[in-house]
């Protein structure tokens with residue numbers, strides 16, 4: 001039962017308070033650190049090469065977000081992924097703006113190629129650009145926001161799953177959790193969510209917290225953020241309140257609310 005898996009995973013995060021190591025962008029550092037704390041995990045943002053090896057030893061997962069990438073940071077990201085591999089820790093890649101520049105596309109592919117336990121979380125445009133397959137799909141990235149509906153990235157996500165032996169989460173109005181053995185769609189969330197910057201980055205950070213306690217599909221993070229986001233949006237006049245309210249709702253989220261609100265369709269074994 002997906003709902004029970006999600007509830008158990010949330011309890012595990014709150015009990016274990018895993019440390020999640022983030023190399024992330026300047027825009028969202030505060031949002032994502034607060035999102036992890038409200039969930040019950042422990043965030044650390046770091047990007048000095050001089051401390052990443054040490055920190056990876058006691059972190060439960062590594063989140064790599066390429067949102068404000070530059071040449072210097074790429075080498076640190078690569079080094080951090082090497083350390084995560086050495087420690088057997090999961091890596092969550094958020095390929096922010098993949099397709100908007102060669103730098104972003106090439107770096108995302110390089111990191112995806114390296115990481116041994118990988119979850120990729122992006123919006124549809126990023127997932128399509130990362131896969132780089134020409135089919136019914138178009139790579140439509142002009143910036144960090146999705147131009148494509150999440151359904152249109154399904155073939156691209158399946159391609160990434162096969163190529164990198166990873167799990168993929170496509171976020172959007174419907175979130176898709178795509179793995180080698182199953183495909184799940186999640187219908188929670190709210191149309192106001194993309195009006196707050198870094199909601200997707202928060203989803204990637206929460207994915208790190210859940211992976212650290214053994215929920216390595218991306219489902220629990222998408223479910224928890226989807227439900228918390230829709231409740232918070234219903235109580236908010238606009239994106240400003242939503243950004244703050246989300247933290248309160250995440251902090252208070254319980255099993256009963258998840259059971260009532262979750263809207264999941266599982267395609268089961270493929």
Ligand SMILES: Nc1ncnc2c1ncn2[C@@H]1O[C@H](COP(=O)(O)OP(=O)(O)OP(=O)(O)O)[C@@H](O)[C@H]1O
Nearest residue numbers: 123171172173189190191193194197198199200201
């Ligand atoms: N139209 C929508 N309706 C419901 N939920 C949505 C909608 N758009 C996005 N969401 C939710 O918002 C969260 C972030 O997804 P989104 O696809 O906007 O990420 P993103 O484009 O990577 O964002 P960012 O780069 O700003 O961090 C997810 O939980 C997703 O389910």
Ligand SMILES: Cc1ncsc1CCO
Nearest residue numbers: 025027067068096144198
């Ligand atoms: C707006 C923006 N630009 C680079 S990263 C970021 C945050 C959302 O991904």
Ligand SMILES: [Mg+2]
Nearest residue numbers: 096123200201
């Ligand atoms: Mg994003």
